[in-house]
Every structure is written in structure tokens, then in C-alpha cells.
Amino acid sequence: MSLLRALQISKHFRQRSGPWQSSDRPILDQVCLSIGYGETIALVGKSGCGKSTLARILMGLESPSSGYAMFEEQRVDPRDKALMRRLFLSVQMVFQDPITAVSPRYTVGEIISEPLRFLKRFTRVQIxxxxxxxxxxxHLSDRDYDKYPQQMSGGQLQRVCIARALAPGPRLIILDEAVSNLDLHLQIQILDLFSELQHSQDVSYLFISHDLRLVERFCTKVLIMDEGRIIEAASVQSPLFLKSRQGRALTDAILPAFPVSLAS
Structure with missing residues (x-):
């Protein structure tokens, strides 16, 4: 049984082309994908191809124009409060920019405990x-509990966001460009942390990225997206070989290989 699926999902946005004219701009076009338990799937494409829109639809945060998402073989419906609660317990997201993903008025402890307060019935001691x-x-210290976001580095704050995503015990974490704002050394550290957590927490990942170097290091399967469609699916191997024109273009566009000291 799949954990999360997209079935023929399309999304159009209405845009104005004049004072009295408007048209539909396609963002997603008949997208299908399936994420199973224990998988690490990469969704790769250039900016604006629809990756983040698809992630929001899978989470029930946005409605498709047609098609639908399935969570554990049940259709995702934001009106079904019980289903959405189970979805948010089982599927969490980590976003690209940790600074905008948290409130500067909350401490680290308050940020991480947010899902526990809203999704779990924990006592204060349990939290x-x-x-x-x-x-x-x-890999943060308990001394960080009372710190505020502005007292943390970018890499530390992203670890806080990862801890918040882990708080309710999810089965799947959607990583929406979750390491792209970090420097190369921090990217490798966070990817290694994701791999460690996959084994210790039994979690799957949907890794949204534009960097095939990271995909080759971290993922087992890659889906290439272009203009709102998934145009290729391939197993990840080293070196990564993609057949589609768009996949080859992404391969040619990536940065040089990791330095030897970071590649191991």
C-alpha cells in the first residue's frame, strides 16, 4: 500500500490578460506519483515547474483543479477533519528558508513543540x-531549548525545523528545497542527518530539489518534472543516467562533483 499518491493531478491558476479578459495558466498537468513506506524519492526540475505546488496539494494545503491526492488509500479532502489530522500526523514538511518558516517571537522549544500542542494530547512534562x-x-543541545531563532545559525535553525517536523512521529517528510539555502558542507551534514533519521525514525522522504548531485547522494529514485508534468522516472545510480532531454539538460547544468573530502 502506498503512503501518499497523486492521481492525475492538474492545477490551473486564473490570470488576467486584460481589463476584461482572463485565462487559465497551467501549473500541473495530469501528474501521477506514488510514495511507499521507507522510500526516498527525488522530485527534480527547474524553478517554476510545479514542484512546490504539487507538494502543497499532496499535503491538502491547496486544492487541485482536477485529479486528487490519496493518503493511505483515502482521498485527501480538507473538509474531512479526522483524515486531515491523520495526514498531518503522518506527513510533515521542511521548507527552504528556516528563517521565514518560524516565528522570531517563539523559543526553539516552543517551535519544536508546536505539532505536539496541536496534534498530540501530551502533558507539559511529556512535551x-x-x-x-x-x-x-x-544533534542540538538541550541548552538550545530557550534560545530564539535569531540566536541560531542558519544550519542550526534548519535542524530546529527538522525536529519540529519529526515531533508528531511522521511516516513521510516532504523536503521542499530543504538544503538549498545552506553551504556545501552544511548540505552534506543535513543529508547525512536525514539518512540517519530514516533508519532511527523509520521515515520516508520526498526530496524536492534542482541539484542532481544531492539526489545522487541521498535518493533511491528520481522523478524529472518539466512544465507541470513528470516526464521521466529513473532509479538513482552513480553516475546518474537520465534519458529525457530535460533530464540531460539538468545533468549538464549541475555544479561540479563534490570534492573528494565531501564525497565519502
């Missing part, structure tokens, strides 16, 4: 214990 466990899991 404190769980946050301490999560800080350790992402």
Missing part, C-alpha cells in the same frame, strides 16, 4: 521530554 529527545536526534 518537554519529547523536545529534549528531538533536540538530541538532530
Amino acid at each position: 518537554r521530554e519529547r523536545v529534549s529527545e528531538l533536540l538530541a536526534a538532530v
Whole structure:
């Protein structure tokens, strides 16, 4: 059984072309994908191809124009409160920019405990214990509990966001360009952390990216997206070989290979 699926999902946005004229701009076109338990799937494409829109639809945060998402073989419907609660318990997201993903008015402990307050029925003591466990899991210190986001580095703050995503015990985490704002050394550290968490927390990933170097290091399957359509699916191997014109263009456009000291 698939954990999360997209079935013939299309999305159009209405845009004005004049004072009295408007037209539909296609963002997604008949997209199908399936994410199973324990998988790490990459969704790769240039900016504006529809990757993040698809992620929001899979999470029930946005409605498709046609088609639908399936969570554990049930159709995702934002009106079904019980289903959406189970979805948010099982599927979480980590976004590209950790600074805009958190409130500067909340401490690290408050940020990480947010899903526990809204999705779990934990006592205050249980929340404190769980946050301490999560800080350790992402290699932060319990001393960071009372810090504010502005007291953390970019890499540390992204670890806070990862801990928040892990808090309710999800089966799948959608990583929406989650390492693209970090420098190369931090990217490798976070990818290694994701791999470690996959084994310790039994979590799957949908890794949204534009960098095939990271995909080759981290993922087992890659889906190439172009102009709202998935145009190629391939197993990840080294070196990565893609057949489609768009896939080859992405391969040619990536940065040089990792330095030897980072590649291992």
C-alpha cells in the first residue's frame, strides 16, 4: 500500500490578460506519483515547474483543479477533519528558508513543540521530554531549548525545523528545497542527518530539489518534472543516467562533483 499518491493531478491558476479578459495558466498537468513506506524519492526540475505546488496539494494545503491526492488509500479532502489530522500526523514538511518558516517571537522549544500542542494530547512534562529527545536526534543541545531563532545559525535553525517536523512521529517528510539555502558542507551534514533519521525514525522522504548531485547522494529514485508534468522516472545510480532531454539538460547544468573530502 502506498503512503501518499497523486492521481492525475492538474492545477490551473486564473490570470488576467486584460481589463476584461482572463485565462487559465497551467501549473500541473495530469501528474501521477506514488510514495511507499521507507522510500526516498527525488522530485527534480527547474524553478517554476510545479514542484512546490504539487507538494502543497499532496499535503491538502491547496486544492487541485482536477485529479486528487490519496493518503493511505483515502482521498485527501480538507473538509474531512479526522483524515486531515491523520495526514498531518503522518506527513510533515521542511521548507527552504528556516528563517521565514518560524516565528522570531517563539523559543526553539516552543517551535519544536508546536505539532505536539496541536496534534498530540501530551502533558507539559511529556512535551518537554519529547523536545529534549528531538533536540538530541538532530544533534542540538538541550541548552538550545530557550534560545530564539535569531540566536541560531542558519544550519542550526534548519535542524530546529527538522525536529519540529519529526515531533508528531511522521511516516513521510516532504523536503521542499530543504538544503538549498545552506553551504556545501552544511548540505552534506543535513543529508547525512536525514539518512540517519530514516533508519532511527523509520521515515520516508520526498526530496524536492534542482541539484542532481544531492539526489545522487541521498535518493533511491528520481522523478524529472518539466512544465507541470513528470516526464521521466529513473532509479538513482552513480553516475546518474537520465534519458529525457530535460533530464540531460539538468545533468549538464549541475555544479561540479563534490570534492573528494565531501564525497565519502
